[in-house]
Amino acid sequence: MYGETLAIEDYDDLEDELQAENEDNGEEAGKTWAHLIPLNSQLKKMVLVDPNEKYIFGKDGDECDCVFGTEAFSQSSLAVISKKHFLIHKQPCSADPDDFDVVLQDISSNGTLVNGKKVGKNKFHVLQSNDEISLATNAIKVYMYVSVKSSGGASSFHSEVTDKYLVSKLLGKGACGEVFLVFLEADFSKQYAMKVVDKKSFTSTVVAPSATSSGVFRHNSLNNDVMTEVNILKKLQHPCIIHVQEVFDYPERLYLVLERAMGGELFDRVVKKDGLDEATAKLYFYQMILAIEYLHKQNVTHRDLKPENILLATEDDLTLVKVTDFGLSKLVGEQSLMKTLCGTPNYLAPEIIKTSGMGHYNSKVDIWSLGVILFIMLAGYPPFSDDYDDMPLVEQIKKARFSFSDEDSWSHVSKQAKGLISKLIVANAAKRLNSTQALNHPWLKDEEMKKIAEKLMQEDMENRNSSPNQMSTTTGEMATSRINSEDTESHISNNDPLNETVELKKSDSFKENSETDSANDEHSDTSEQSASGKTEDCPVSKKPKLDAS
Known part of the structure; x- marks a missing residue:
């Protein structure tokens, strides 16, 4: 054959x-x-x-x-x-x-x-x-x-890394490092994405790395905190999160060898299509919220969710979504990472910005970021932008001021989708939905969509189980248990319309989901104005540009 x-x-x-x-x-x-x-x-x-x-x-x-x-x-x-x-x-x-x-x-x-x-x-x-x-x-x-030649800055990589992996082209770069395509030297059929983090770009004191252990290469004196975090990350197994294959840790540089998603970043997909249709956005968002619920149950808060950190398994529209870059704050220093991210705050929750990343906050910061991502998927542009010259970007975020007033972008989007966004992008974290509540929102009560997501996740787990050193069947069962079970405590009706649209008037203005907002009924079928506080007479004159953070 x-x-x-x-x-x-x-x-x-x-x-x-x-x-x-x-x-x-x-x-x-x-x-x-x-x-x-x-x-x-x-x-x-x-x-x-x-x-x-x-x-x-x-x-x-x-x-x-x-x-x-x-x-x-x-x-x-x-x-x-x-x-x-x-x-x-x-x-x-x-x-x-x-x-x-x-x-x-x-x-x-x-x-x-x-x-x-x-x-x-x-x-x-x-x-x-x-x-x-x-x-x-x-x-x-x-x-x-x-090529057998080193790519980009790979010539300066540590020999323990390059002896095991052939470093190929640069796949991308961001605030937290560069990502390279690598091949396992012992078996070139296995390719991964290797994230290289330059610790000098962070302001926290770098602790000397330690000795070798399973799945992590370290030098000199043992740093138990980092070692513990690495082991936690390696044990995380869910079809919608990127698997951490191996970690190499040195005083000046951190290498994370990761599962590679072949479909690229969600950011590029949104830019290419100028926003996604609602059915596709729903499929992707459902998988994202499943992944975040799983991470939160493992006491892992992502802290840096954005479209560049949401990867797609294939180039097809119906594809598995994979969340990456979780747990990075524990490896390079939480306060250091958050101070770095505050330089590009577009997806950060108000409670992080108000303290420049130095204060206390909980996993609800991820929910805010997911709300911003959902807005972007449906509209093709961000809810907060420097292009709105009436208010600084940071103040827009602190007040949760955003708008659905661009008629071309929002007139075809269902009332329930906008209602969910309005319950995620809420300045008061206490009134923001958590991951489980978001999963119970009427917009996500779409059984056909869930069947597609379940099939994609099941195929991914079967592929993993067929390869050595990948996650076990019991892990796969845990990952899909959330899909197969109904939350009996939820009082949401599955008969609610999922594609109902609401006409927006040209006079619609910015809304603020401020700390005085009333959002007590978390599961009600409401329009985009349901979680609003006051509105301001400052309509959108043009859609802001979607830029990489």
């Missing part, structure tokens, strides 16, 4: 296969100058090594170093693959004899593509890490190229 095009994390034991092949050939491995990760389940990983400086790929079994045959491709695919389709060679740099480029040359009749673009017959393309190579059409993917 010819191979399917699959995600590279679906393949196991590639390194073992390659090692066995080399042993059979009696070859001693030379110095590696390139890695090729298969994007077809029937192809093997290739390690390009000295003294060979050129490898040929195609159908010709006599001339090609990598032969494309019937075990990996259908007859229709083989019909468009040339006997000698492309070659990859090592090109030394004239300025530095120890440096080199890895170059692909297209020698086919029907074309070779790199990242979906044809190279051109007899033309060359200098490969970059994570370039995808396809034959004739982008649908016939064969390999992903991974």
